[in-house]
Amino acid sequence: MSSIKVELKQCEIEKIKEICQSFNNDPGELINVLHKAQGHFGYLPAEVQEQIADELKIPVAKVYGVVTFYSFFTMLPKGQHPISICTGTACYVRGAEKVLDEFRRILKIKVGDTTPDGKFSLSCLRCVGACGLAPVVMVGEKVYGRVSPDGVKDILGEYSK
Amino acid sequence: MIKLTIDNKNVEVTKGTSILHAAKSVGIKIPTLCYFKLGDMPIENRPGGCRVCVVEVQGRRNLAPACVTEVTEGMVVKTHTIRALNARKTVLELILSDHPTDCLVCAKSGNCELQTLAQDMGIRQLHYEGQQSHYREDTSPSIIRDMDKCVRCRRCEMMCNEVQTVGVLSGINRGFNSVVSPAFEMNLDHSVCTYCGQCVAVCPTGALTEVDHTNAVIRALADPTKTVVVQTAPAVRAALGEEFGMKPGTLVTGKMVAALRQLGFDYVFDTDFAADLTIMEEGTELLKRLGEYLAGDKTKLPILTSCCPAWVKFFEHQFPDMMDIPSTAKSPQQMFGPIAKEYFAQKINVDRKDMVVVSIMPCLAKKYECSRDEFKHYDMPDVDYSISTRELANLIKQANLQFETLADEEFDQPLGESTGASVIFGTTGGVIEAAVRTAYEVHTGKKLPKLDFTELRGMEGIRSATIDFDGLPISIGIAHGLGNARKLLEDIRAGKSTFHAIEIMACPGGCIGGGGQPLHHGDLSILKARQQALYREDAGKPLRKSHENPFIIQLYKEFLGKPLGEKSHHLLHTSYFDRSKLPIYIQAKDHE
Ligand code: SF4
Ligand code: SF4
Ligand code: SF4
Ligand code: FES
Ligand code: FES
Numbered sequence: 001m002s003s004i005k006v007e008l009k010q011c012e013i014e015k016i017k018e019i020c021q022s023f024n025n026d027p028g029e030l031i032n033v034l035h036k037a038q039g040h041f042g043y044l045p046a047e048v049q050e051q052i053a054d055e056l057k058i059p060v061a062k063v064y065g066v067v068t069f070y071s072f073f074t075m076l077p078k079g080q081h082p083i084s085i086c087t088g089t090a091c092y093v094r095g096a097e098k099v100l101d102e103f104r105r106i107l108k109i110k111v112g113d114t115t116p117d118g119k120f121s122l123s124c125l126r127c128v129g130a131c132g133l134a135p136v137v138m139v140g141e142k143v144y145g146r147v148s149p150d151g152v153k154d155i156l157g158e159y160s161k
Numbered sequence: 162m163i164k165l166t167i168d169n170k171n172v173e174v175t176k177g178t179s180i181l182h183a184a185k186s187v188g189i190k191i192p193t194l195c196y197f198k199l200g201d202m203p204i205e206n207r208p209g210g211c212r213v214c215v216v217e218v219q220g221r222r223n224l225a226p227a228c229v230t231e232v233t234e235g236m237v238v239k240t241h242t243i244r245a246l247n248a249r250k251t252v253l254e255l256i257l258s259d260h261p262t263d264c265l266v267c268a269k270s271g272n273c274e275l276q277t278l279a280q281d282m283g284i285r286q287l288h289y290e291g292q293q294s295h296y297r298e299d300t301s302p303s304i305i306r307d308m309d310k311c312v313r314c315r316r317c318e319m320m321c322n323e324v325q326t327v328g329v330l331s332g333i334n335r336g337f338n339s340v341v342s343p344a345f346e347m348n349l350d351h352s353v354c355t356y357c358g359q360c361v362a363v364c365p366t367g368a369l370t371e372v373d374h375t376n377a378v379i380r381a382l383a384d385p386t387k388t389v390v391v392q393t394a395p396a397v398r399a400a401l402g403e404e405f406g407m408k409p410g411t412l413v414t415g416k417m418v419a420a421l422r423q424l425g426f427d428y429v430f431d432t433d434f435a436a437d438l439t440i441m442e443e444g445t446e447l448l449k450r451l452g453e454y455l456a457g458d459k460t461k462l463p464i465l466t467s468c469c470p471a472w473v474k475f476f477e478h479q480f481p482d483m484m485d486i487p488s489t490a491k492s493p494q495q496m497f498g499p500i501a502k503e504y505f506a507q508k509i510n511v512d513r514k515d516m517v518v519v520s521i522m523p524c525l526a527k528k529y530e531c532s533r534d535e536f537k538h539y540d541m542p543d544v545d546y547s548i549s550t551r552e553l554a555n556l557i558k559q560a561n562l563q564f565e566t567l568a569d570e571e572f573d574q575p576l577g578e579s580t581g582a583s584v585i586f587g588t589t590g591g592v593i594e595a596a597v598r599t600a601y602e603v604h605t606g607k608k609l610p611k612l613d614f615t616e617l618r619g620m621e622g623i624r625s626a627t628i629d630f631d632g633l634p635i636s637i638g639i640a641h642g643l644g645n646a647r648k649l650l651e652d653i654r655a656g657k658s659t660f661h662a663i664e665i666m667a668c669p670g671g672c673i674g675g676g677g678q679p680l681h682h683g684d685l686s687i688l689k690a691r692q693q694a695l696y697r698e699d700a701g702k703p704l705r706k707s708h709e710n711p712f713i714i715q716l717y718k719e720f721l722g723k724p725l726g727e728k729s730h731h732l733l734h735t736s737y738f739d740r741s742k743l744p745i746y747i748q749a750k751d752h753e
Contacts, residue, residue, distance in 0.1 A: 046345050046745045059328025061344040061352075068333045 020055035079121035088127030091135040102152040165236035180227040195314035196228040200685020206319040258289035269367035301349040302529040303356040310368040317360035325643040351746040357471035358525030358676015396523040396587030396672035399694040404554030410690030415569020433579030435497035440707035443490040445724035470530035471667035481739035498543025523675030549677025575712040581705030589641035589671035593664035605631040638663040
């Protein structure tokens with residue numbers, strides 16, 4: 001998992017302490033702590049993980065282990081327009097993989113990464129419950145159905161102005 | 162008690178026993194891979210993940226993993242039905258399908274538990290071909306991580322987290338990409354790793370191995386311009402024989418000396434000599450601080466031993482607020498270096514840059530210790546290469562020496578002379594016993610009535626004893642394993658410790674169980690046999706107190722002056738560094 005370097009401001013350190021305290025600094029609550037922290041920061045850079053490890057008095061390797069185990073945690077800031085491609089069974093069968101390849105090709109990034117200009121990030125999702133529209137792509141909150149590889153350019157065009 | 166039958170044998174065991182241990186109690190062996198236990202010590206790994214140990218239990222539809230399944234009353238277990246054997250084979254073949262097959266050139270070949278399993282199960286063909294996971298190799302001063310060979314048993318993680326409480330290694334990622342790694346997939350040398358090597362000691366495969374310096378040593382030996390001096394740590398002589406099929410606990414001191422001489426070392430010396438020197442310095446420091454303590458300065462005690470480099474790195478990372486508690490004495494390895502290159506080199510008229518000092522150590526942390534900047538002079542390390550007991554065995558095999566048949570030889574003088582006190586440095590409890598022998602006589606001015614302090618000996622993780630210094634009770638603590646050390650340190654930090662002196666060794670058992678020793682595969686009786694061997698060697702020595710070593714006396718007279726003197730301070734003592742704040746250093750990804 002790649003990451004960017006950040007320096008935590010005092011108020012951010014305080015925020016992390018507050019989040020940990022809201023779970024009584026209980027190492028058993030690590031997943032919930034990480035959830036809340038990601039909710040606040042948008043992602044979990046290494047420095048945030050270190051601070052959490054310090055607060056919960058557990059090795060930072062353990063924190064990193066949990067962050068990399070669950071796909072909903074990310075160490076990279078999401079793009080301005082986070083793109084999620086459903087790779088659930090229905091979408092997969094209807095060609096989600098090809099759609100994904102097209103996003104990767106045009107944006108020149110891998111799943112989990114963000115474009116250098118910070119505009120787009122790419123992730124995969126399990127079934128989002130709209131199988132009738134498969135394959136499904138989401139950009140931010142907006143849902144696109146029956147997306148074909150050819151349609152990818154148009155979707156990106158909407159956000160590239 | 163629970164009664165059951167295993168392979169038609171009646172077995173009776175206590176409640177809570179696993180099928181694996183119940184079977185073992187009646188001599189039935191079930192193969193295992195992820196499971197690990199070090200004798201009756203509280204060191205156990207049982208994630209129940211690999212399923213190499215499956216057995217058939219009557220009345221159950223699925224096969225049961227023996228290491229995590231508890232016995233129940235009336236249970237009927239079959240350990241080698243066709244079904245169990247086939248299931249194990251399948252499991253193993255799947256593991257092997259994501260494993261390199263370069264056994265022939267793997268450092269672990271011949272000692273690898275995965276290889277042994279494949280042979281024992283008669284695997285001659287791999288039916289599953291799949292993608293192989295690839296990771297970048299991580300080389301540190303002591304340890305190489307080659308995660309392509311990791312079978313995800315997580316024994317290393319258990320050692321590092323639960324036993325050593327260092328917390329460097331953790332399982333990361335999931336599925337195909339899962340592996341054991343430091344945080345952020347950083348290299349070990351950017352982590353708080355102590356290089357104790359205990360992860361290496363329990364890794365069943367070649368995923369974790371030591372950095373191999375044997376070729377560098379061979380090159381030095383072949384260079385006619387170099388005078389190559391070797392020093393051998395106490396614990397090596399009690400274990401080296403195992404690599405040649407000898408019984409654990411066989412002392413091979415004389416054969417080892419003979420082998421080193423045949424390998425071409427110009428001077429075969431003993432780290433034990435430096436251990437005697439350590440006692441002179443550390444013992445004097447103990448008495449000095451005891452004096453200050455008795456005069457009212459309570460901050461001067463306890464004093465902690467400092468001869469284990471993994472332990473030193475541990476407190477530099479984790480207890481930087483307590484760095485003036487350990488003795489400032491260097492480890493014997495690092496005392497030997499400058500004595501060889503400053504004192505002995507002069508004596509034989511060799512320029513220090515033409516002298517190469519090699520150490521044979523039971524330890525992987527000693528490799529790292531050699532690389533520390535404060536142990537370099539004129540841009541050259543005081544000790545050039547540190548190789549493990551295992552590497553020495555390889556060197557001897559490469560040279561085609563018939564180790565078993567070598568006639569015993571004696572160390573060279575002067576740096577090969579040693580006392581019994583220094584021999585027991587290799588086991589938990591030994592350093593402090595050696596210190597007590599000298600400190601007692603210097604402090605009281607009296608001869609010790611008996612030299613064996615059995616109250617300091619043993620294998621329990623934390624031990625304590627009070628020694629009567631002629632009316633002055635001296636309270637002594639001993640810890641081996643860094644998790645046990647942590648407990649004693651936290652007591653000191655909390656002001657709860659009543660010890661005057663504490664000995665700490667990073668490895669369970671002390672250096673006899675070091676990360677560079679022949680692999681024990683969880684058999685604690687091997688460590689105990691090595692420990693007994695060292696006490697035997699001590700008991701058989703004509704001199705058993707460091708301050709009686711005639712060449713130590715001569716060294717102080719000719720060269721050093723007195724313990725804690727100006728020259729000692731410069732050559733034999735060191736200082737510690739706060740390593741609590743490490744920068745995060747994220748490398749390229751481990752895998753794609
Ligand atoms: S050498 Fe010791 S501290 Fe380092 S990773 Fe291995 S067990 Fe942990
Ligand atoms: S590195 Fe070795 S001990 Fe650690 S999980 Fe992998 S195979 Fe097991
Ligand atoms: S206990 Fe001995 S072998 Fe283990 S790290 Fe310390 S010095 Fe090395
Ligand atoms: S599989 Fe994509 S929405 Fe259900
Ligand atoms: S040895 Fe029992 S599951 Fe691995």
